[in-house]
Amino acid sequence: MKQLFRLFILFVITFLISGCLSSTPYTHRKQLVLFSPAQEMQMGYQAARQILAHEPISRDPRLNEIVQRVGRRIAQAANQPNYKWQFFVIDKDVLNAFCLPGGKVFVYKGLFKAVQNDDQLAVVLGHEVAHAIARHGAERMSMVQLGRLGERVAERTIAGGKYAGVIKKAYGATEGVGLVLPFSRKFEYEADEIGLYLMTKAGYDPYQAIPFWENMMKLSQGRRKPPEFLSTHPADMNRIRKIKKEIPIALKNYR
Numbered sequence: 551m552k553q554l555f556r557l558f559i560l561f562v563i564t565f566l567i568s569g570c571l572s573s574t575p576y577t578h579r580k581q582l583v584l585f586s587p588a589q590e591m592q593m594g595y596q597a598a599r600q601i602l603a604h605e606p607i608s609r610d611p612r613l614n615e616i617v618q619r620v621g622r623r624i625a626q627a628a629n630q631p632n633y634k635w636q637f638f639v640i641d642k643d644v645l646n647a648f649c650l651p652g653g654k655v656f657v658y659k660g661l662f663k664a665v666q667n668d669d670q671l672a673v674v675l676g677h678e679v680a681h682a683i684a685r686h687g688a689e690r691m692s693m694v695q696l697g698r699l700g701e702r703v704a705e706r707t708i709a710g711g712k713y714a715g716v717i718k719k720a721y722g723a724t725e726g727v728g729l730v731l732p733f734s735r736k737f738e739y740e741a742d743e744i745g746l747y748l749m750t751k752a753g754y755d756p757y758q759a760i761p762f763w764e765n766m767m768k769l770s771q772g773r774r775k776p777p778e779f780l781s782t783h784p785a786d787m788n789r790i791r792k793i794k795k796e797i798p799i800a801l802k803n804y805r
Contacts, residue, residue, distance in 0.1 A: 582692055583685055584695055585688045598654035607640060608639035621655060622635075622637075623752040627752040636653065638655070639657050647678050649679060650687070665762065670758050673749060676752075678745075680741040686741065689737075690734070739792060742759075743792075750801060770786070
């Protein structure tokens, strides 16, 4: 019975993977996404409504003008007519920004401590827009779904066994450190790369990515960070080194 169950699960996974493979723009990396673009966008729009209902949106005309201006140019370079791009400033002193599926981009006011000009804001918005057009959110949700399926397979396979609890905990740790966290770092590196291409296409200077991330590194000093293998984001110096290698490619192909 267990053997039949495992064969059934293997068949389901093979069917899902064969029908859900796609490629990321620019980098052309093969990815597995179990959600349709329409489903992904709907989830993004629902999340955006919740954020707009609960977060303080800045009315600062200067910050809103620069975010709208740079954001429009990055969105035009992204060339995703089905996305409903909107750019908001959250009135909180937080060093962060994020983009929801479907094109809702949020920049915290605190991030302008690290942003010194339009080009550096283009680094931020290019990175966040890259997450959206590469469908990183849907890809990560797909990995979580497959992880849950794998956990259920493990539970059925070892149900009632002496070491069932230990194996279940080990499976969860392996899934996180061995799969989700490395892929999260891969998403960050990929968003950096695609973001450089987008900002260059939009007419901004990709070399400004280096001082921006150096500013972020200085502002983050003193904050406790986990080692890179336990983090969803790359180590600062690793990120900067990789960006330096990608800038000539962006200038050559997307100027």
